[in-house]
Each structure stands twice: as C-alpha cells, then as structure tokens.
C-alpha cells in the first residue's frame with residue numbers, strides 16, 4: 001500500500017497516494033477540474049493551462065496548473081474561485097480561437113463557461129497540447145514526432161516533414177489528438193469559425209454545479225477516468 | 237590550412253550527445269548553414285535521435301537550415317530602427333537584389349535577414365553585413381553598400 005497524504009480540494013478532504021498530481025486526485029474523487037492536455041499514465045506537460053487551480057500557501061494564493069502539482073500533506077486547493085473561472089475562461093477562449101475545428105476543444109470551452117470568443121480565429125488545427133508528442137516519446141519510447149521551432153513557429157512534425165523511420169504506425173498520436181473530433185456541424189472553413197453552441201443545454205446546469213463531472217464529450221473520447229462510460233471504480 | 241570537414245568536426249566527439257550544440261555550431265560556421273545530410277550524419281555519429289537534432293537546429297536563430305548567400309545582410313527591425321525607417325531599407329535591399337528576406341539570391345551572393353534589435357539603437361537604423369556594422373543607414377547608403385559588394389565579387393571573379 002502506498003503512503004497517503006491529506007489534501008483539501010474545494011473544501012473536501014481527500015486522502016491521495018503520494019506522488020499523485022492534484023488533478024488526478026481531484027478526478028479520482030469526483031471533482032472535475034477541466035483539463036485537456038493530460039493523458040493518464042504519461043508525464044504531464046502543463047501545456048493547455050486549463051487545469052489551473054489556486055494553491056493557498058502561507059495565506060497567499062498562487063495560480064498553477066494542477067496536473068503538474070504533486071500532492072503534499074496539508075495542501076489547500078481551490079479549483080473554482082471566481083478568479084480561476086475568469087482565467088480559465090480566457091484560456092479556453094484562446095484555445096478555441098486557435099483550433100475551432102475540434103469538438104473536444106469546443107466542448108471543454110463550453111465546460112469552462114465560454115460564451116463568446118473575443119480573439120480572432122487562427123484556425124491552426126493544433127493547440128500544441130503535446131499529447132501526440134508525449135505518447136510517442138514517452139510511453140512508446142520512440143522519437144518519431146516532436147516539437148520543432150520556437151514561439152510562433154512551434155509546431156509538431158517529424159524531422160524534415162518526412163515520415164520518420166522510427167514511426168511504427170501505431171496511430172496513437174492521432175488517437176489522442178483532440179483535433180480528430182470534428183464539431184457536430186462539420187469542419188469550419190476559414191472565415192466561418194464560430195463557437196459551437198450545440199451543447200449549451202449542458203451549460204446551464206454547469207453554472208450551478210461547478211466542479212461536477214458533466215460527462216463531457218472530451219472525456220468520453222479521451223480517457224478521462226471520471227467519465228461515466230469509462231469509470232470502473234477499480235482501486236489499485 | 238587543414239580542411240575542416242564534417243569528419244574533423246566530429247572527431248573526438250562521437251557518441252557524446254551533450255556535444256550536439258557545439259557540433260552544430262561548427263557545422264554552421266563551416267557551411268554557413270546546416271544541411272539535412274549534415275543533421276543526419278550528426279544524429280548518427282553522436283547517438284542523438286534525428287528529431288532531437290532537428291529540434292535543436294530549428295530552435296536557435298543562430299542556426300540556418302537553408303543555404304545562405306556569401307554575404308548576409310542583416311537589417312535591424314527592432315523598435316528604434318523600425319521607427320527610423322528600417323522598412324525602407326528592407327524594401328531597398330529586396331528590390332535591388334531581387335530576393336525576399338530569408339532566402340538566398342539566385343547568384344548565391346546575398347541573403348537578407350532581419351533581426352529584432354542589435355543593441356545599438358542610438359545609431360539606428362543599423363545594418364550588419366557579415367561582421368561589419370553600418371550605422372545611420374538610409375536607402376541610398378544601402379544601395380551603395382550592395383553595389384560595392386557586387387563590384388567586389390566581379391573583381392574577384394575576374395582575378396581568378
């Protein structure tokens with residue numbers, strides 16, 4: 001049995017095994033912190049910034065990503081304060097502007113309470129979440145694709161934009177890519193991007209029940225253990 | 237002077253992944269750019285995956301992945317130089333040489349690049365050619381500068 005520590009997340013005292021991230025601990029106990037770039041069982045990168053929480057330490061609060069925050073005895077975390085919600089909404093808006101052609105991204109944005117996108121749509125079809133890169137280099141131990149370039153030029157490619165010899169065609173990268181789920185209305189062309197509002201019915205309940213798992217489409221397609229269709233309740 | 241080749245660059249550094257940046261710097265200094273073959277060779281000899289080599293080479297501005305002209309004209313487009321008309325200099329240079337920024341001219345003589353602040357704002361607009369700095373540049377001075385390089389090249393060609 002692994003050693004457990006107590007942390008307080010949104011007022012609930014949770015016993016979580018050492019070494020777990022705050023995000024995992026929260027999800028394990030039914031508190032939904034919106035997240036996107038996390039993939040269970042591979043290293044976290046903190047790329048999407050959606051999972052931000054307030055970490056209270058010595059009376060001061062610090063905003064940080066919960067997927068890269070490891071549980072420690074006596075930690076106090078707030079995942080749904082007004083400040084966090086505001087910041088998170090903004091981040092989600094930026095993600096939608098970057099990649100409106102993903103139902104996963106649209107859905108998560110809805111989940112974060114995005115009502116309009118105030119940024120110009122860039123429609124880049126990649127949010128640089130690094131899920132593909134991490135599964136390739138981390139879990140599968142290959143280095144077929146990776147981040148290349150810097151700043152605005154950062155992108156995911158195989159060396160020289162050719163197919164890498166190291167690629168085993170396992171297909172995991174595309175399985176995990178949020179861009180593989182197109183919005184219900186079909187792909188949006190340049191100039192026609194908008195925020196999906198199809199799932200708004202879910203949204204109303206969300207405002208009252210922040211922190212509850214709403215069985216979002218993203219979780220369904222992407223191995224969120226909390227998703228009802230995935231949740232097995234087996235403890236290791 | 238002994239010829240520096242990829243082999244001499246790699247000598248004594250084989251199978252040492254941490255030497256990656258040094259090796260790439262030497263390749264850059266020798267060829268003026270880092271070719272795909274060079275990257276493949278470096279990857280094999282140092283035992284670093286190709287992806288890693290490509291990632292490092294594409295990350296730093298000091299490395300160029302495409303061939304560069306004999307003379308690299310760098311126009312500063314930082315704030316101070318921009319305000320003082322760096323755009324005009326770029327227009328002048330691109331029109332005169334007939335090549336976009338970042339590409340090599342057809343005769344292999346020039347590459348025009350831009351950089352964001354060379355740290356000599358008071359002297360702006362600043363232009364560097366290879367290792368020389370030119371201060372208070374104007375389109376007219378730019379024209380003469382490019383002319384002089386073209387003339388030098390012709391003379392060199394005639395002497396050979």
Ligand code: SF4
Pocket residue numbers: 125126127128129130131132133156173176177178179
């Ligand atoms: S290609 Fe897909 S999985 Fe990879 S970084 Fe971009 S959005 Fe994420």
Ligand code: FES
Pocket residue numbers: 035036037038045046047048049050051052065066067068
């Ligand atoms: S899930 Fe934590 S930053 Fe993306």
Ligand code: FES
Pocket residue numbers: 312313314315316317318352353354355356357358360361362
């Ligand atoms: S802006 Fe050109 S040198 Fe600083």
